[in-house]
Amino acid sequence: MSPAGGSGAVVGRDSELEVVRSALADVAAGRGGVVLVEGEPGIGKSALLRGGLADAADLGCQVGWTAADELSPRFPLRLLLDCLDSERARADRDPAGVPAALIGHRPRSAATGGDPLAAAVDRALTIVAKRCTDSPVVLVADDLQWADETSLLAWHRLARTADQVPLLLVGAYRPVPHRAELDALRADAVARGALIRLRPLPAGAVAAVVAVLAGAPAGAGLRSLAEQAAGNPLYLRELVDALKREGAVTVEDGQAELVDGWTRRAPASLTAAIAGRLGFLSHNATTALRVGTLLGPEFSVEDVATVLQLPPSALNGVFSEATAAGVVTAGDRLSFRHPLIRHALYGEMPAAVRSALHRHAAQTLAAAGASVERVAAQLLPAGPAVDGWVTGWLVRAAPELSDRAPAAAADLLERASGQVAVGAATWAELTGALARVRFRLGCDAEAPARRVLTHTDDPVLAAEMRWIIAERLLRAGRYRDALRVAEQGQEQPEVPVVWRARLAAMSARILSTTADDLDAADETAQVSLASARACDDRVAIGYSLLSLSTIALMRRDQAARLSHLDDGLELLADDLEQLELRLLLLGNRTLALSILDRFGEAEQTLAAARDLVDRRTGYAGLARFHAPAAVLHFWTGRWDEALAELDAARDLPDNPRVAPIAAGIVSLIACHRDDRATASARLAKYRDEPSAPAFDVANRGFLIGARAALAERDGQPAQALRAWREVLQPRYAQMERHILMPAVVRAALAVADLDTAREAAELCERDPGRVTPGRAAAVAHCRGLLTGDLDLLASAGCYLRTAGRVVEYAGNCEDVAVLLAQRGERAAAKSALAPAMEVYARLGAQWDLRRAAARVRAFGVRWGARGPRRRPASGWAALSPTEVTIARLVAQGRSNPDIAAELLLSPRTVQSHVSNILGKLKAQSRVEIARAVLIHG
Template sequence: MSLQRPDLWVGREAEVSLLCAAAQRLRGGSGTAVWIEGEAGIGKSALVAAVAASAREDGCEVLSATADQLAHPLPLRVMFDCLAVDPSSADPRRAGIADFVRAGRPELFLGGDTASAAAEMLIGLIDELCTAAPTLLVLDDLHWADDTSLALCQRLVPAATQMPLLLILSSRPVARRPQLEQLRSVVRSVGATTVPLGPLTGAQVSGLVSGIVGARPGPALTRLAEQANGNPLYVRELIDVLVRERLLEIGDRAELRDPTSGAVPTSLAAALGTRLSFVPAATMDVLRIAALFGGEFAVTEVAAVLGRPAIEFATDLQEAVTAGIIVEAGERMTFRHPLVRQALYDGMPAALRAALHRDAARALARSGTGTLRVAQQLLAAGVSGDRWARGWLLEATPALAARAPRIAAELLRRELEHDLPDDSDRAGLTASLARVLLGVGEHEEAARCARQALVATDRGPTHWILARALLAGGRNEDAEATLRQSLNEPGMSDTWRARLLASLAMILRANSGALDTADDTAREALRVARSAGDAFATAYALLDLWTNHSVRRQHLSALECVDRALEILRLAPEYADLRTFSVHGRIFTLQNLSRWPEAEATLREARQLAHRTGQTDEGLPDVTAAVLMYWLGRWDDALAELGDAEWSPTAMTYQGLRERGPALLRHGVAALIALRRYERGKAAAYVRAGLNLPVSTVADRENLDFLRAAQAVDAEQQGDPRRALELLTPVLERGPGEMTLTHQWLPDVVRLALTVDDRTTALVALRVSGAEADAEQQPARAAAAHHRCRGLYDGDAESLRTAVSHYRESGTTVELAGSLEDLAVVLARRDDPEARGALHEAAETYRELGAVWDVRRAEARLRELGVRRGAHGRRGPRATHGWEALTPTELKVALLVAEGRSTPHIAQSLFLTRRTAQTHISRILTKLGMRSRVEIAHAAFLRYPERIRADR
């Protein structure tokens, strides 16, 4: 979008001053967001243009775009236009993002979203641009923008305050657009600047007229100008028409030559229509074709539809430019006023418009234009039953679904409403619709379409879609029946037979916990997959076996399976979603083997690979990383992995079935940390959010344990240990096929049971912990938990010392502190003087975690036994503000900020996701009481000059 600074400002001085002040702060490194709202023509774009021109003159990067007026805007279209993301871009970052989107394909295992991945890439690009120079980002006419762009804006608004980014968003006051209302809400919640633009006053209108014509308006002209209702565009267009038609007499004042003449336009539409009346017929023909493309168009697109080289209508196009009807917009062109385009478009009969859109679609397809532009024309045509369009749609749906699934779904639905003579065409379109609907989460309709398509399509992939839709809709038994039926059909290819078998193995474990049957099915899938040479099915079957081994606590066998899967997927980058799941599984298994450094290394390597290959890293297991950091005692890092902002769960669960699993785990981890730090208000919000999620599947139950533990701590803090025990005892019963790591909570069950003198429950917990330990192929984490349970139940200090030694060696700080506390209690009951030392180490470890509640509980337990830490062991509370409050990771991030590194670069350097790095920066700003990265950098140079120079 080209931002043109107006030659004349009237009535907007305060708004210009406010925005210029924001631009001045931007030059100093402080960003913010600004929301401008007003009706069409009220001056939003002109206001922004004035600030943009000033910012550009001061060396700021200025990027802008206007959302297109289309019934179905393309995902991220306005963001791509604003950031000049194009395959032909000289900037490899921009070209890489465009190529990623162009090659986008739905992921087979977890169900990928190309637009969401691209949004992450765009945020990273914006961050890098802001690191290079203060950046003004202007997004105009957001009422026309697609939901994906609006969702990205929701994330940019709070981020703008943490980087040199001035984000200006403008919109008409459109109601009943949920995503737009959410964006408005985010703007308000972060205290961003809001600029409502109302109509000019009568005096301001007179001033504007005077500025345009060079003389004060007379009474008749003033009355006519009042019909503009204070809209500057209307005023300018009226005066332009009056001057062009020589209807004004200008002397000491400007007045209408004939105040009673009916020839004087009395509406904006009439004014615009008069502008078009001067355009030659040939130019009007070109403009009508251009109007088919929405607000912006490429000259090559018009040429394709006209069937003429551009040189043949160049004169006509130049005529429109000279008349001020169209203007340049980078490599494209746009109508100067949207209402001009609308007048041209609405002026054509509906039947003609439909025919032109249909012809445009064919012409664009022949010329090699992207599928999205062709699809938009077909959509606008509003007709179905065209054989060419049907054939094009069947071929183009996979590419279209990856980029714009809603458009693909609507075109397919509309085509299917037509009476199709060819059953194979109907089946093909229905199968395509089922796949698209599965990708956008409309599971019930996806299943219905898949069943219809089974009549005459390739049954392997269609059965797969049907089973996945049923699973996602919670109909596991129906999904199992569907897979069994499909596997009994003759003629199934080995590739799809292997994939369906692998899916069936997963469902058997989840539905009934029939591990032996699931194993047999997975091994058969593995055999068939190897015979077919299908990497996806081979890795999928290995992950089925990994799951079953993990449920049995055969962690060495599980590790072997997941490592084999990862090796296969290393040579198959097209299955990135399955690789992500495999990385998650490897981290999980290494934790169970108490090989925590290797688990960390796996996470680092996975993120390093994502950075090195240019992939979006947000699909990597943030929640898995948070659980890892929780047990290692790096709670601030765990919370950063979870993020402070509204969190949207991925489709990844332990068995790849449900979306709720990670959400339950996320809320549970955050709540447990908050409660142990005695931040009860925060914890209550997380607990409520977790409890609002339904728990009905194996995946849900497997991810519920942290939330249960948090509820138990909450009850204990309220002085009700018996209630705490009741809340935690469900972990004693692990359902068939369930993977939940019960051993990590059993020491707390034993402790609580003994506290309320319930030795029966304590004994049950001890026996369960023994069974968990016995199941391990190699004594590891469950064995250590059993030593701790036995030490508590029997008062056996040696068992507890064994647990302490294990946790100290493996590095699990949280479990080490708990074991030391339990050891101190057992020693105190024997009057052993070592009790004080164990208590002191436990309390100091808790203090480092910020676990205020655990310190209080430990000291209270020992105080009852006559043991106190003594004054020498007490220290002040952890700092919450200033440099001393920064965690080691936050300090590293602050120093990298001081070196001028972008967020993606910081993330890459520290093996974080971009979003996690941004969370760290946000917390640094809060703890230091600062507003921008520039302030962080300045303060860091003063405090750590030697360290920053050394790091460089």
């Protein structure tokens, strides 16, 4: 508790102060961290932070400090952006606003563009990362219980990087009201031992505070009255100040005591004590301060003057009075000394008066050119009534407000659309805007969209609403319903040709991933493409080509798939409006090239996508590339990179169509590295959906391989074969299962099941689709295993080595070695096994090393200690080549975003790599990584 309210000694919090000061010392030394302070109102959270962080600037730290309020949850990134640059933020923009430079491009309709707020979060985090390379950064956020969800998400992501950079995150919050979004931050602080729970001050500390406030040690009567504050520092201060204002305290013989005959009781609550302080203000000061309460925890004299329609000079005296009374503190902007003081002033106004003042403030601020967020901040608490000015402003401001504060826009649009008469001039516009913003938020956009369909006669608006409904149904897995809506939209007689083409493209998208009849899906997509080209709509053309590429995938025609994707990318090459679609096409192109074993081109495609993202400054669409990159890295034997990509996607929303790929790769690598716990845990979290469309079934290859590998690792070869047999079912014919067939044949031969081995080999050869070089090699591998033909095995191995399929090549070498060992050619077997063991050692595949040695040992071949050694689990030698490169860039003082841009990785992936480097080097900061680089060159 700081008795002066802004400075002074903090009494009774020595151990808590030490935690904060220790964290500050650590960040000044280059080691980041997190501190979270929990406590009731007035318990001293803010004072503790002021005292503990008082030396931050002197230690060379950049400090950003802000506080949330009740309206903050409606305004995304408000808290984080204020915290990033407390002073410049206030000078350059409205306090509630999100800078246009961070929001970026705004899409024209629900059918185009992505989420600009997700991009803004990435850009804000990039700002933090780059500032950390200049000097240590301390970000302080008070009243986190009111923080907006977007800022809390960003705060949580920053907390995950705090161990990697000189960044100290300090937050304070009240446990009531409970915010579920704070649970993750609290759990992280508990795990770090960095959660401070502020309890009531002990009796000794209470006595010390009263002595400071009263000017002398307290006598028995004053101490007894002070006990009613229950150890709450703010209540204690308000109580003593009230007694002094009333002349109820006298100091005699070095002791402060209640005056004789003073019989009034202490205020019944902290709120009552604060109300007593406010009672000493003049009428003019109270009026001005009440307007200030409307504007938030901080405000300017100019803001209040605008609302009161007075010159700012007319208010100088009243705010001087308020400052002298201890109600507000002066600075670049005015702020209430404590949130409870603001709440008391605000609560004194009758509800009708508050609503009228908010409504008046909204209109005056709008007329003065304030941002849409600031106007919305006044309309939100103004009450349910909506008049003509409000609806007119909402119609004009809805597109911008929906991008910059979608939750606030949704609330205001819902309120307005519910009060405007259906059929009125603005009703359809308001309800359509409500559907768009709810669609953006991932909420129930279907209901308002259907209401618009029922009452509008605007064919463009109706078509857009059908698109929203179909997209929502598609994402919910209601494929038939989505298709019905899209088809009904195309049948409407007055639908514009552009929207008819877009709805046709929607139908093609749905059928391409759900239809059993690929010919019918192909016909729909071709018709969609023709109509899209006829009206020259890039959205419809792009999605039609994407659908055709998906159909080619299901037909196992990767060349045709690639052709459609390339056509789409050529069409959209200079179209920033369709950035989301371009990234979707690039992600699919990466996978197509990987399946064709054109890994170099796949790497180039990933690089092009990430370069595009980098030029867009942190565009959040990069998240879709973690899975394609992981697949590419797995097949080419860069398992640490694959895991880093999937770890980077850990806090992203689950994509049900990517989940089996991610679970399978993580489980496979864990099993090969003899980490059974991780492998089984990941497999247990994923459950197959028996009725899943063929498109989803085709993504299960890694998952099936992981289940089989885990069974084999556990010494259950029959169970392993049972797992592999799933891939032989007809519904997997549309999967590129030739990649898996050598492993199926190998598992069948291990239990002498020749029928299954032959079936797998025949399916590898006879499956529909073009025979690519990779598939031909797989056929040779299967036939070589079945017949014991070394030439066939060698031919397959030559292709796998040349193509860069590192993992399959190692398995082929192992198969050759076993066959030679069976023939008694021990020296040749050992020579053939060497490349496999080299690969396994480099991959850290301990189980493979053990298994391969056991397979040849059965035929008298001993793999001695002179073979390749396992990569150690810690130390410099444990780093992968990519991690070595990143460590060297860290040593140069480069930030994660800068490293990501140079290596064409995502910042999240670099973050994951840096975390792994710290763990392997047992380092606590980037400084220690740099020291290791210097030692090891």
